[in-house]
Amino acid sequence: xxxxxxxxxxxxxxxxxxxxxxxxxxxxxxxxxxxxxxxxxxxxxxxxxxxxxxxxxxxxxxxxxxxxxxxxxxxxxxxxxxxxxxxxxxxxxxxxxxxxxxxxxxxxxxxxxxxxxxxxxxxxxxxxxxxxxxxxxxxxxxxxxxxxxxxxxxxxxxxxxxxxxxxxxxxxxxxxxxxxxxxxxxxxxxxxxxxxxxxxxxxxxxxxxxxxxxxxxxxxxxxxxxxxxxxxxxxxxxxxxxxxxxxxxxxxxxxxxxxxxxxxxxxxxxxxxxxxxxxxxxxxxxxxxxxxxxxxxxxxxxxxxxxxxxxxxxxxxxxxxxxxxxxxxxxxxxxxxx
Amino acid sequence: xxxxxxxxxxxxxxxxxxxxxxxxxxxxxxxxxxxxxxxxxxxxxxxxxxxxxxxxxxxxxxxxxxxxxxxxxxxxxxxxxxxxxxxxxxxxxxxxxxxxxxxxxxxxxxxxxxxxxxxxxxxxxxxxxxxxxxxxxxxxxxxxxxxxxxxxxxxxxxxxxxxxxxxxxxxxxxxxxxxxxxxxxxxxxxxxxxxxxxxxxxxxxxxxxxxxxxxxxxxxxxxxxxxxxxxxxxxxxxxxxxxxxxxxxxxxxxxxxxxxxxxxxxxxxxxxxxxxxxxxxxxxxxxxxxxxxxxxxxxxxxxxxxxxxxxxxxxxxxxxxxxxxxxxxxxxxxxxxxxxxxxxxxxxxxxxxxxxxxxxxxxxxxxxxxxxxxxxxxxxxxxxxxxxxxxxxxxxxxxxxxxxxxxxxxxxxxxxxxxxxxxxxxxxxxxxxxxxxxxxxxxxxxxxxxxxxxxxxxxxxxxxxxxxxxxxxxxxxxxxxxxxxxxxxxxxxxxxxxxxxxxxxxxxxxxxxxxxxxxxxxxxxxxxxxxxxxxxxxxxxxxxxxxxxxxxxxx
Numbered sequence: 017x018x019x020x021x022x023x024x025x026x027x028x029x030x031x032x033x034x035x036x037x038x039x040x041x042x043x044x045x046x047x048x049x050x051x052x053x054x055x056x057x058x059x060x061x062x063x064x065x066x067x068x069x070x071x072x073x074x075x076x077x078x079x080x081x082x083x084x085x086x087x088x089x090x091x092x093x094x095x096x097x098x099x100x101x102x103x104x105x106x107x108x109x110x111x112x113x114x115x116x117x118x119x120x121x122x123x124x125x126x127x128x129x130x131x132x133x134x135x136x137x138x139x140x141x142x143x144x145x146x147x148x149x150x151x152x153x154x155x156x157x158x159x160x161x162x163x164x165x166x167x168x169x170x171x172x173x174x175x176x177x178x179x180x181x182x183x184x185x186x187x188x189x190x191x192x193x194x195x196x197x198x199x200x201x202x203x204x205x206x207x208x209x210x211x212x213x214x215x216x217x218x219x220x221x222x223x224x225x226x227x228x229x230x231x232x233x234x235x236x237x238x239x240x241x242x243x244x245x246x247x248x249x250x251x252x253x254x255x256x257x258x259x260x261x262x263x264x265x266x267x268x269x270x271x272x273x274x275x276x277x278x279x280x281x282x283x284x285x286x287x288x289x290x291x292x293x294x295x296x297x298x299x300x301x302x303x304x305x306x307x308x309x310x311x312x313x314x315x316x317x318x319x320x321x322x323x324x325x326x327x328x329x330x331x332x333x334x335x336x337x338x339x340x341x342x343x344x345x346x347x348x349x350x351x352x353x354x
Numbered sequence: 355x356x357x358x359x360x361x362x363x364x365x366x367x368x369x370x371x372x373x374x375x376x377x378x379x380x381x382x383x384x385x386x387x388x389x390x391x392x393x394x395x396x397x398x399x400x401x402x403x404x405x406x407x408x409x410x411x412x413x414x415x416x417x418x419x420x421x422x423x424x425x426x427x428x429x430x431x432x433x434x435x436x437x438x439x440x441x442x443x444x445x446x447x448x449x450x451x452x453x454x455x456x457x458x459x460x461x462x463x464x465x466x467x468x469x470x471x472x473x474x475x476x477x478x479x480x481x482x483x484x485x486x487x488x489x490x491x492x493x494x495x496x497x498x499x500x501x502x503x504x505x506x507x508x509x510x511x512x513x514x515x516x517x518x519x520x521x522x523x524x525x526x527x528x529x530x531x532x533x534x535x536x537x538x539x540x541x542x543x544x545x546x547x548x549x550x551x552x553x554x555x556x557x558x559x560x561x562x563x564x565x566x567x568x569x570x571x572x573x574x575x576x577x578x579x580x581x582x583x584x585x586x587x588x589x590x591x592x593x594x595x596x597x598x599x600x601x602x603x604x605x606x607x608x609x610x611x612x613x614x615x616x617x618x619x620x621x622x623x624x625x626x627x628x629x630x631x632x633x634x635x636x637x638x639x640x641x642x643x644x645x646x647x648x649x650x651x652x653x654x655x656x657x658x659x660x661x662x663x664x665x666x667x668x669x670x671x672x673x674x675x676x677x678x679x680x681x682x683x684x685x686x687x688x689x690x691x692x693x694x695x696x697x698x699x700x701x702x703x704x705x706x707x708x709x710x711x712x713x714x715x716x717x718x719x720x721x722x723x724x725x726x727x728x729x730x731x732x733x734x735x736x737x738x739x740x741x742x743x744x745x746x747x748x749x750x751x752x753x754x755x756x757x758x759x760x761x762x763x764x765x766x767x768x769x770x771x772x773x774x775x776x777x778x779x780x781x782x783x784x785x786x787x788x789x790x791x792x793x794x795x796x797x798x799x800x801x802x803x804x805x806x807x808x809x810x811x812x813x814x815x816x817x818x819x820x821x822x823x824x825x826x827x828x829x830x831x832x833x834x835x836x837x838x839x840x841x842x843x844x845x846x847x848x849x850x851x852x853x854x855x856x857x858x859x860x861x862x863x864x865x866x867x868x869x870x871x872x873x874x875x876x877x878x879x880x881x882x883x884x885x886x887x888x889x890x891x892x893x894x895x896x897x898x899x900x901x902x903x904x905x906x907x908x909x
Contacts, residue, residue: 050860057871076861079871080612087615091766095773097860183609218596218605221876229515252876345614352450354609 048074049286052089052098054082054185055144055273059308060102066302067293073286082108082185083341089278090115099281100290102143102273105189107341109140109274119279122288128295133272133313135337140276142336143294144303145311147329148190148269150259151224151242152234162259166194166236166267167202170209179215179223179235182353186220186238186271191348192339193269197332200347207351216353221245225252234259236267240309243322247307262330270331273310409737411821413745415729420748423788426755429763430628433621445622454603454623458630460520461602462588465527466581472528473535473580474573476677478565479670481543484660486667491674493900495536498681500896502849502866503530504593505885506681509688511597512878523600529681530594531587535580537899542576543569548658561661575642582638589630590756592852593870603627607758608852616766624759631754689889692882704868705883712848712864712891715779719786720844723794724836726787731798732824736807753792757853760785765856777859785853790843797842801835802828838898845895848888865891 053060057079064075078098080088086108089096096117103109112118118139126138133142152162163169169178181187195203215232217223223235224242245253261267275294277287293299300317303310311326312319319326348354434442445451479485480492498506507526511517517526546569554568555561592604603623610620663670693700730749733742752760764785768776775781805828813823851866858867869884 047860056875058875078860084612084615087617088769091615091769092776095769095776097777183613185612188613216599216601218599219874219876221874222599225515225876231516345617348613349445349450349610349619350448352448352453354450354606354613 047076047097049076049099049283049290050097051075051077051100051102051290052085053077053079054085054101054103054108056104056308059144059302059306059310062302062306062308063294063299066298067290070293070298071286071289073289075290083111083188083345086111086341089117093117094280096278096280098278099283099287101276101278102294103275104146104185104273105192105271106142106274106336107189107192107339107344108185109135109276110337110339111341112276113137113139113337117279118276119281119284119287121277121291125288125292125295128292128314130313130315133336137337140274141291141295142272142313143275143291143299144273144308145313145326146186146238146240146271146273147260147311147326147331148267148271149237149239149242150234150261150267151227151237151253151256152259153227153230153232153255154257155255156230156233162234163267164261165263165265166190166261167198167206167265169213169236170206172213174209175213176215177233178213179217179226179232180210181217181219181223181237182210182214182348183216184219187236188341188344188348189271189339190236190266190269192341192344193271193332193334194266195344195347196334196339197266200343203347204351207347207353211351211353221252224256228252228255230255238271239323243309243320244307247309260324260329264330264332266332268329268331269334270311270326270329272313272336274336409733412729412733412737413742416733416742416745416749419726419730419791420745422784423748423752423791425767426752426760426763426788427628429767430621430625430759433618434625437618437622441618442622445619446626450606451623451626454601454606455626457520457600458589458602461523461527461600462585462634464520464524465531465588466585468524469528469532469535469584470577470581472677473532473539474570474577476674477536477540477543478569479673481540482658482661483663483670484667485663485670485674491678492540494674494678494682495540496533496896496900497678498530499533499899500889500892501530501682501685502593502885502888502892503527503587503591504597504849504851504866504870505689505888506530506685507594507597508869508873508878508881508885509685512688512692513684518599520600522598523595526594526598527584527588527591531584534583534587535577538576538580539573542573546572546658548656571645574645578638578642582634585634585638586631586754589627589634590758592756592758593866597873603630604756604758604852607756607762611758611762611856616762621762624762627756627759631751631756635751635754685889689882689886692879693886696879696882700880700883702880702883704863705887708863708865708868708884709887709891711862712866712887715782715786715864716844716847716891717840719783719790719847720794720840720842722783723787723790723843724798724839727791727794727798727839728836731795731802732828734795735799735802749795750792752788753790755789757785757789757850758856760788761853761856777857779859779862782854782857782859782862785857786843786847786850789850789853790846793842793846794839797835797838797840798832799835801832801838804835805831841895841898845892848891848895 051060051064060077060079064077067073068075082103082105085101085103089098089101089112092098101112113135121138121141126134126141129141133145134140148166150163150166163174168174191203191207194206215226217226217235220237220241223237224245226232227235239258242253242256242258245251275291277284277291281287295314297314297317300312300314302308303312304318304320309320309323311323345354476491476495480488480495485491506529510522510526550572551564551568554564559567589602590604591602592608595602596605603626607620607623607627610617610623614620727749730746734746764781768781809827809831810823813827814820818826849866851870854864854867855870858864865884865888869881869888872881872884
C-alpha cells in the first residue's frame with residue numbers, strides 16, 4: 017500500500033519541486049543590469065553586447081514599447097526591477113521624469129550629448145535620433161504632387177491614399193510634437209483627418225511595405241525603416257521614395273530616443289556606465305556602422321553616411337522634455353485611433 | 355436506460371468540457387444525451403454515499419482554485435467600479451468600440467457558418483462515403499491544428515502580401531480553426547445509429563432530405579460545441595488578426611496596453627470582451643436546445659453503410675485535396691521557402707534556448723493545470739451537487755477568457771498587491787493554469803469517470819481511509835487521462851502569445867514571443883525557425899488528440 021502511495025506522492029512532489037526549482041532558480045539567478053528596452057530589439061541587443069564585451073557587466077533586456085514601459089515603471093514605483101530605461105522617442109522619458117523616478121545622469125555622460133538632444137535638467141539623455149518622413153510610392157507620386165506639409169494629409173483630397181501606424185510609440189511622438197507646435201485644436205483636427213483618410217497599420221515597416229506594394233500612395237513613418245530595408249534586400253522598399261518635409265514643418269520633426277536611470281536602482285554605478293557607453297564614441301559607432309540607420313547624436317559623432325545629415329533636415333524646434341504623452345494618448349483614444 | 359452505444363471520444367469530451375460553463379445546469383441532460391464521458395449506467399454510477407468521502411477537504415481545494423479563477427473577472431469589475439460610471443461611459447460607448455463590435459460580429463457570423471458547412475461536408479465524406487483514402491483525408495483534416503493560428507496567417511501574408519481585413523480574417527480563421535468542428539462532428543457521425551436514417555428513408559425521404567432531417571439534427575450538439583470553441587478562439591486570437599490587419603477587441607486591447615500599459619481604457623475593452631464571451635456561452639445554450647439524442651434500448655447499432663459516391667468521387671476527392679493544400683501546403687511551403695532562403699544562419703542559439711524554455715514552461719504549466727483541476731474533476735464525477743456546479747462554472751469560464759484579459763488583471767494585481775510575484779515564473783504559470791484549466795479538466799474527468807467507484811469502496815472496506823483509497827486507486831487509474839490533460843494544456847501553452855508577452859520574467863523568450871517580435875519587424879526569414887519549432891512541438895500532441903478520438907470511438 018505504501019509503495020503505491022509513495023509513488024503517487026513522489027510524482028506529485030517531484031513535479032511541484034521541479035516547478036518551484038525552475039521559478040526559484042530563474043529568480044535567484046543574477047540578472048545583472050536590467051534594461052527595459054523600448055528601442056528596437058536588434059539595436060538594443062547590439063548596444064548591450066558591445067557594452068558587455070567592453071565592461072564585462074551582465075545585462076538582461078526586457079522588450080516592450082515606449083508608453084507601455086513608462087506607465088509600467090510608474091506603477092512599479094520604487095520596486096521597479098528596471099535599472100535603465102531606453103526608448104525610441106522622448107515622450108515616455110518625460111512621463112517617467114514627471115513622476116520623479118529618474119536619477120540624475122553623470123555630467124561626463126551629459127557632456128557627450130549636445131544640449132538640444134537632452135533636457136536641461138539632465139535627468140535623462142538622448143541616445144539616438146530619427147526623423148519623420150513621408151514615404152511615398154515613386155511610381156504614383158511625383159515631386160509636385162507630394163504634400164507640402166504633414167498637415168495637408170488631413171485634407172479630404174488625401175482620403176484613402178495614405179497610411180500610418182498610429183498605435184505605435186513612434187507615431188505618438190509625432191503627434192506630441194504636433195501638439196506642442198500647433199496646439200490642441202489643430203491636433204484634434206489633424207487626428208480626425210487621420211482617422212478619416214488614413215489606413216492604420218501595425219508598425220512603421222508594415223506601413224512602408226504597404227506603400228511599396230501599392231496599397232497606399234504614402235505613409236508617415238521614420239526614415240530608417242527605408243534605409244534598413246535598402247541595406248538588406250530592398251524587397252519592401254524598391255518602389256518607395258522618401259520625402260523630407262523640412263521647412264520646420266511638424267512633419268520634419270526629429271524625435272530623440274532617450275535613456276534614463278531609475279532612482280530605485282541597486283546598480284547605480286553600472287547603470288551610469290551603461291548610459292555613458294551608449295553616448296560615447298563606441299556606443300554611437302554602433303549607430304554609424306550597425307544596421308539600425310538611426311542618427312548618432314553624440315557631439316562630433318558622425319551618423320551613417322548614407323543618411324541626409326541631421327543639420328540639413330530643417331526640423332521644427334521642439335522642446336523634447338515637455339512633450340505631453342498622456343494628453344496624446346487621450347486625444348488619440350478620443351479620436352478612435354487606439 | 356443506458357447510454358451505451360453513445361460512447362463519446364475524449365476529443366469530443368474535450369470540446370464539450372471546454373464549453374461546460376454554459377452547460378453546467380444541464381449536466382444531467384448532457385449525460386443522458388451521451389455527450390458526457392460517463393458510460394456506466396446512471397443508477398450504479400460513481401457517486402459515493404455521503405459522509406464517507408473526504409468531501410470537505412476536496413471541496414476546499416476546488417474552492418481555492420475557483421476563487422483564483424474569479425480574479426480576472428473580479429478585477430474588471432473593480433476597475434469598472436473604481437473609475438466611475440462617467441468614465442466607463444466615455445470609454446465604452448464610443449465609436450471605436452462600435453467599430454470593434456461590428457468587426458467581431460461580422461467575423462463570427464461569417465466564419466462560423468462557413469466552418470460548419472466545411473466541417474460537416476468533410477466529416478460526412480470521410481466517415482460515411484466510400485471516398486478513397488478516407489483515413490488519409492481524416493488525418494489531413496485535423497493536422498492544421500498543429501500549426502499555430504498566427505503561423506497560418508504569417509504563411510498567407512508572406513504568400514499574398516495584400517491580404518487584410520474581414521475577408522482575409524474569415525479565410526484564415528476558417529483554415530486555422532475548422533478542425534475544432536471537424537473533430538466532434540466526425541466523431542458524432544461515426545457513432546450515429548443508422549436505424550433512424552433507415553426509418554426516414556422508409557418513409558419516402560430522398561437521401562438529401564434524410565441527411566437534413568435525420569442526420570444533421572443529430573449532429574447538433576457536436577456542431578454547437580465545436581462552433582462555440584471556435585467562436586471563443588476568434589474572440590481571444592491576437593496574432594492571426596494583427597498579421598492580416600483586422601482589428602478585434604484583442605488587438606485593440608494590446609494596442610492600448612502598449613500605448614498606456616494598464617489604463618482604464620484597456621480594461622474597459624477587456625470588460626466588453628468578457629461580455630462577448632458570456633454572450634456566446636449563453637447563445638450556445640439557447641441554440642443547443644433540449645432535445646434528447648441518445649439511443650434508447652438494448653443492443654448496439656449495426657455498422658453504418660458507406661454511401662457510394664459514383665461519379666461524384668472526383669469533386670469529393672478534390673475538396674479534401676484543395677483544403678489540405680490551403681491548410682497545410684501553404685504554411686509548409688512558405689515555411690520551407692523562408693527556411694531555405696535563410697540557410698543555416700537563421701538557426702541561432704536563441705532558437706534552442708527559446709525551444710527549451712517553451713518546453714519547460716509547457717510541461718510545468720500543463721502539470722500544474724492538471725493538479726489544479728484534479729479536485730474539481732474528482733468532485734464533479736464522484737460528488738456532483740449544486741454548489742459543485744457553481745465551482746465548476748468558475749473553473750470553466752476562466753478558460754474562455756482571452757489571455758490579454760487574464761494578463762492585464764495579473765499585471766496590476768501583482769504590481770500593486772504581491773510585488774514579489776511580479777514578473778516571475780510563478781505569475782506566468784498562474785496565468786497558464788487559469789487559461790488552460792478547462793483543458794486539464796477534460797482528460798481527468800473522463801478517466802476518473804472510467805475508474806469504477808467500487809474499487810474505491812473495496813479499498814475502504816479493506817481499511818484504507820477515503821483519502822488513501824482515492825490516491826491509491828482512482829489517481830493511479832486516472833493517470834493516462836492526466837497525461838492527456840497535461841499534453842492538451844501544454845499544446846495551448848506552446849502557442850500562447852499575449853499573456854506570455856505581458857507577464858514573462860525578464861529575459862524569457864518562448865518560441866511564440868520570439869517569432870512574434872521578429873515578424874513585427876517583418877523579418878520573416880529569421881522568424882521561420884521559431885515557427886518551425888512550434889509546429890514540431892505541436893505535431894505529436896495533435897497526433898495524440900487524433901488517435902485518442904479514434905480509440906475511444908472504438909476504431
